[in-house]
Amino acid sequence: MSKNLRKKAVVMFLVEAVCLVVLGVFLTVMQTNLSIRNQGRDTKEKIQQMQGLIDEADKKAVQNVESYDEVYRSKAASIAYMANKDKNFAYTDAKMKELADMMNISNIIIIDREGTPIVQAHNSKADFSFQRFNQLRTVFETGEPSEAFEVEIGGDVRRYYSAKIDDEREAVIEHDPEELHQLQDNTSSWESILSKVSVGLDGYTFAVSSQDYTFQYHPDKDMIGQDALIAGLDVADLEDNHYGWMEIDGERFYCGVKQIDTDNAYVICAVPEKEIAASRNITVGIVLFIFFIVMTIVVIYAILLLNEQEQEGGTGTKDFKVLGGIYFNKLLSKKLASIMVVGLIFVLIVSFYMQTLFSLSLHSMSNNKRVQDVQETLEHNADDIELITSQYNRRYLNKCQVAAYILGGNPQLQTREELQELSKVLGVEFLIVFDKDGKEEVTDSNYIDFEISDDPKEQSYEFRKLLQGVEYEIQEAQPDEVSGEYHQYIGVVMYSGDGEPDGFVQISIVPDKLEEALAATKLSSVLDGVKTGVNGFAFAVDKKDKIFTHYPKKRMDGKNALQYGMEEKQFRDGYNDYITIDGQKYYGSCLETSTDYVYVVIPDKEMTGTRLPVAIASTGVGLLCLLLIFALLAFSPEKKAGEEKNQEHGDDGPMVDVVMPDGSVRKTEAAASRWANITVKWGERTPEQQVAAVMKGMLGILALVICVAVLFKDNFFGEDSIFLYVLNGKWEKSVNVFAITGCIMIICVVSVAVMLIRKVLKMLSRTFGARGETVCRLISSFTKYLAVIAILYYCFALFGVDTKTLLASAGILSLVIGLGARTLVSDILAGLFIIFEGEFQVGDIVTIGDWRGTVLEIGVRTTKIEDPGNNVKIISNSEVSGVINMTRRNSFTSCDVGIEYGESLEKVENILAKELPNIKKRVPTIKEGPFYKGVVSLGDNSVNIRIVAQCKEADRIQLARDLNREMKILFDKYEINIPYPQVVINHPKEHEKATEWEKMRADAFNKSQKEMSKALGEESEERN
Incomplete structure (x- = not known):
């Protein structure tokens, strides 16, 4: 390579580096903006939902308080009722303690108008004469139980309720509200609301006070109560609907802010920069690597072609002047153009593929995370349902126990009018008193002469347990046998004054308050709160009937999912793939519950709408870079190439010229070299082979990196890595981008493994003898085919083919x-x-x-x-x-010539030694020779000699003809006789059987013999 060409190579590689930097900056900015835009839309949607979530939590909190207070207000009223109606009631501390234990109340106190305690179950720290307890005294004016309120005394918090006994006394309940506070924490606290709001994959939501800028809630509990400004937040960023970058405790986040005036707080949805950068960096890195390969191939190929032109003496007329002394290398540009076009198409495909992969992967992981959130919520709700139902049943069981306590000790109260009053005090629908045989004695309901059934199928059969020694029975809410409306029944054994069982009391409840408490735990409520990406949503399909049980478009509820585009294969736990519903295409993930299939989906157009524009933009910038490189390579300020020469290359190397079907002449490796364990030297390769070697090396490095990453995936990829997601196979096995990625990864792993095995076998074959090389080559070939079969089997499995059935x-x-x-x-x-x-x-x-x-x-x-x-x-x-593959370095052709026995062999050999070099000058297809190889055979009428020459395999047949011609001319020149073939006809019949050609040849031979004999006779006579 000349000095000028080396300089040009250095300059081109510098230009390539600059182009990579430019393209890298462009792709990074574009991908960052795209990621921020997509994340911003998701964050904005979450922020817009925030006020609704808080309002819903506040509403639920109010319902919890009302339900809780209603129970304890009714207990206060029950105490007042007993004070007036119960003949066994006594104003003693012991009686108060008995009632407190029965009603599960911390303390019961009877006070007068001035707040002076008359009796109490336990000593109270409260001074009821203080004005803070004036709320209790409202019962004397209204006659209704007082509103609840809390007071902290000596570090203890107590909640108070009261009910009027008479004009001078009231019953006060002093209770520890820990149960209520815990319920509120689980319902309306910042943690209960914000911990369920997911942003991105690793993002979270937190709250900051708008008064003192302290953290009201943060996933890191150590941050709660700390100054947010010291942690890095800027006051200027804390504005309603502000979106941008913020720094929190040394880490950058992309955030959205929502001001909540009712709570004097800012709610902030934050996505870590590393999450955005992770997808961006891998996408940019892979696209840049592919573009690096394309540019490197273009530059190296161009340098190699220019070097080849220099070695061959220039391209001559293939250069032409363009403008102002600028020369354009037509041959170079033609070859580079094809590589550039193919390279750009490859860059476009890779860019489009990466955009598709990361878009689908991120949304698939997001969907899976939402599905996991739904599963965790449903599991949490199951606990909540059990807790709420248990609390509800326990409270109403206690009411029934109070009714049994009152009615068992006061038979005079077992009248319809008294039961109506007691039902009102207890806050139940109605009461029924049954005797020891399960027959109704009295009720304030419309059921007359009701009797507990003996039929296990009947609703009331369960309460027969109370006649058999069971203390109480709580029946689940169900449609009433008579009215069809939902009711819940609770029964408690009633004891007479002497402590003997005396039937039981049953209360009826309309479970509307329970339904309100459980409304937020229902599947429909959970799914309404699920949002993923932009315009994503969740829905449910009944497992048995395959009908939509919950869908954002209410018109779809109750419709058959199969009739609206869903398929049977999509009804299974863990399904991850495309779903078509009502003509719209979604990407979704499925969760199977005990009754439904739950899906979290996002519209396909929201995920992949930007793939093609981004890919085209990336390819466009790459095109500009390649055009710059092309111009620097193809155009030159001066004509450096000389006149065109036909310089022959040596024929000792492994490369040979072959004629392609289109007539073009190309170099290829000789057949013998292809199977030899010998690597073709770099200098003996064509530019195309050298470039192919470079490309193979770069792709090999990429395959090796992928192989190592796959084998040590847990060390290379984080939990939320897209590639780890692909490797773990948490996606639907079908023809999709994940299956394609999985196939690429396994191909890289298997290819690297096979390459290493074959390299080892090649080394071993050189160490052992011929038998060892035979075995090594056999194993190498077997390994290659086994790898292909394994790859095909694995890829078929990834594409959803049932490989077991395939084998069967x-x-x-x-x-x-x-x-x-x-x-x-x-x-x-x-x-x-x-x-x-x-x-x-x-x-x-x-x-x-x-x-x-x-x-x-x-x-x-x-x-x-x-x-x-x-x-x-x-x-x-x-x-x-x-x-027989005859594509070799050089072939040989031969010419066998017969001379008469009368000719001098030494004379002929001397003539051949003199004339054979001249034949090579006249026949250009001869590479080496011709050579005289001696006498081949002694024929019947001739001595046969052989002439051989070295040539290309393609010229072998024609050269044989040319040598025959040259030898005939040469022998004619030196009057060396070439005998006719001898044909002997011994019998006329045999002559008749001979072919016409044989007859003609025999006649010509006999005639020539006669003429020669006659000529010799005449010459002899002249001599005489």
Whole structure:
């Protein structure tokens, strides 16, 4: 390589580096903006939902307080009722303690108008004469139980309720509200609201006080109560609907802010920068690497071509002047253009593929995370349902126990009028008193003469347990047998004054308050709160009937999902793939519950709408960079190439010229070198082979990196890594981008493994003898085919093919092949083996059977070979056997010539030594020779000698003809006789049997013999 060319190579690689930097900056900015835009839309949607979530939590909190207070207000009223109606009631501390224990109350106190305690279950720290307790005294004016309130005394918090006994006394309940506070914490605290709001994959939501800028809530509990400004937040960023970058405790986040005036707080949704950068960096890195390969190939190929032109003496007329002394290398530009076009198409495909992969992967992981959130919420709700139901049942069981306590000790109260009053005090729908036989004695309901059934199928049968020694029975809410409305019944054994069982009391409840408490735990409520991406949502399908049980479009509820586009295969736990509903395409993830299939989906257009524009923009910038490189390579300020020369290369190397079907001459590796364990030297390769080696090396490095990353995936990828998601296989096995990525990864792993194994075998083959090399080559070939089969099997599995069924059907397939498709399959398999084994390739000169020619095409079923006469023979691949590949460095052709026995052999040999070098000058296809190789045989009428010459395989036949011509001319020049072939006809009948050609040849020979004898006779006479 010349000095100027080396300088140019250095300059081009510098330009390539600059182009990579420019493209990298462009892609980074574009991907960052795209990620921020997508994340901003998601964050904005979450922020807009925030006020609704807080309002819903506040509403639920109010319902919790009302339900809780209603229970304890009714207990206060029950105490007042007993004070007035219960004949066993006594104003003693012991009685108060008895009632407090029965009602599960911390303390019961009877006070007068001035707040002076009369009796109490336990000593209270409260001074009820203080004005803070004036709320209790409202009962004397209203006659209704007081509103609840809390007071902290001596570090203890107590909640107070009261009910009027008479004009001078009231019953006060002093209770520890820990249960209520815990319920509120689980319902309306910042943690209960914000911990359920997911942003991105690793993002979170927190709250900051708008008064003192302290953290009201943060996932890191150590941050709660700390100054947010000291942690890095800027006051200027804390504005309603502000979106931008913020720094929190040394880490950058993309945030959205919502001001909540009712709570004097800012709610902030934050996504870590590293999450945005992770997808951006990998996408940019892979696209840049591919573009680096393309540019490197273009630059290296151009330098190699220019170097080849210099070595050959220039391109001569292939350079032409463009403008102002600028020369354009036409040959170089033609070859570079094709590589650039293919490279740009590859960059476009890779960019589009990466955009698709990351878009689908991120949203798939997001959907899976939302599905996990739904699952965790449902599991949490199951606990909540159990807790709320248990609390609800316990509270109303206690009311029933109070009713049984009052009515058991006061038979005079077992009248319809008294039961109506007691039902009102207890806050239940109605009461029923049953005797020991389960017959109704009295009730304030519309049921007359009701009796507990003996039929297990009847609703009331469960309460027969109370007649058999069970203390109480709580029945689940269900439709009433008579009215069909939902009711809940609770029964408690009633004891008489002497402590003996005396029937039982049953209360009826309309479970509307329970339904309100459980409303937020229902599946529909949970799914309404699920949002993923932009315009994503969740819905549910009944497992049994396949109907929509919950869908954002209410018109879809109750419709059959199969009739609206869903498929049977999509109804399973863990499904991750596309779903079509009502003509719209979504990407979704499925969760199977006990009754439903729950799906979290996002519209396809929201995920992939920007793929093509981003890919085109990336390719456009890459095109500009390649055009710059192309201009620097193809244009030159001066014509450096000289006149065109036909400089011959040495023929000792492994490369040979072959004529392609289009007539072009290209270099290829000689057949013998292809199977030798010898690497072709760099200087002996063509520029195309050198570039192919460079590309193979770079792709090999990429494959090795992927292989190492796959084998040590837990060390290379984080929990939320897209590639780890692909490797873990948490996606639907079908023809999709994840399956393609998985196939690429396994191909890289297997290819690297096979490459290493074959390298080791190659080293071993050099160490051992011929038998060792034979075994190593056999193992190497077996490894190659085994790897191909393994890859195909694995890829089929990733594409959703049931490989077990595929293997099981192999016998049936063999039968089908044997019956009719055997030849077709044999041809296809034989063609694949020809290509994989590299027996021959297009442009090679081969002999198959008795046919010799140039390979034009290796098809799926047939191979086409053209002979020197331009005849094309089509051979089925399965019939290709006994192949002789004559694509070698140089071939040899021979010419056998017979001389009469009367000629001097020494004379002929001297003439040949003198004249053979001249034949090479006249016949340009001769590479080496011709050479005299001695006497081949002693014929019947001639001494046969052989002349050989070295040539290209393509010129071998024609050279044989040329040598025959040259030898005839040479022998004629020196009057060396070449005898006619001797034909002897011994019998007339045999003469008749001879062919016409033989007769003509014999007649000509006999005639020449007679003429020669006559001439010799005349010459002898003249001498005499």
